Amino acid sequence: EPIAHNLTEITSLIAAHGASIGIALDGDADRVGIIDEQGRFVTTLDTFSILAQYLLEQKQQRGAIVKGVTSSIALNKLGEAYGVDVHEMRVGFKNIGPKMTEVDGLMGGEESGGFAFRGHIPERDGILSGLYFLEYMATTGDTPTQLLQRLTDKAGPHSFQRRDINFQAADRERILETLNRSGLTEIGGVPILDTDTIDGRRFHVEDGWLAVRFSGTEPLLRVYAEAATPEMVTKLLDAAMEYLGV
16 A cells, blocks of 8 residues: 555655655555655645646646545635535545546545546546656646645645544444434534534534544544644544544
């Protein structure tokens, strides 16, 4: 899986060779991981948003964005800025791909680092994703760090983290009951503005969100948060774990 803790070797190669970017793929090349010119992992949420901004801003393409619910709200802000619809789906390309076909989506993707593009196939392609990232760099002359700054300038700062929690099977019903309890108005002192149950439960807060869902492939409870600062992300995650008793 092309995520930060699996990419220490490519990170060291970037430093050793003064490379402009590192691009990593998983075993079947349907997911991509980007390392910037300073050897820092670009989160999959930021990679998705950067690629969407490239298609919308530089290539002047238009069409709906189809995103998993645990993708960045930066995509929603880009949708507003460029006048395109953003469809939020359950996690998994079995949900995202068909929606792309239905709405002739410009791009689809999810937090795992898999992205699809109109005119290709409604399925993840890590190689094409990496090529688009390189094309964006070549077109603008920007480094990955500068491309991320372009995104921040357009959609504001965003920080993200996911925690994977092992749980006892006997605790599943208790966790679900707590998660689905109505009337929760704040989490860790942060006001909850709205909730949805597209996949698990997602709590919307000012300029961010907190989501909790059971993995569909592993015996894990996944807790996600996105906010304007890393400190707020940590606060939301800690509060969620305390509330759920995990």
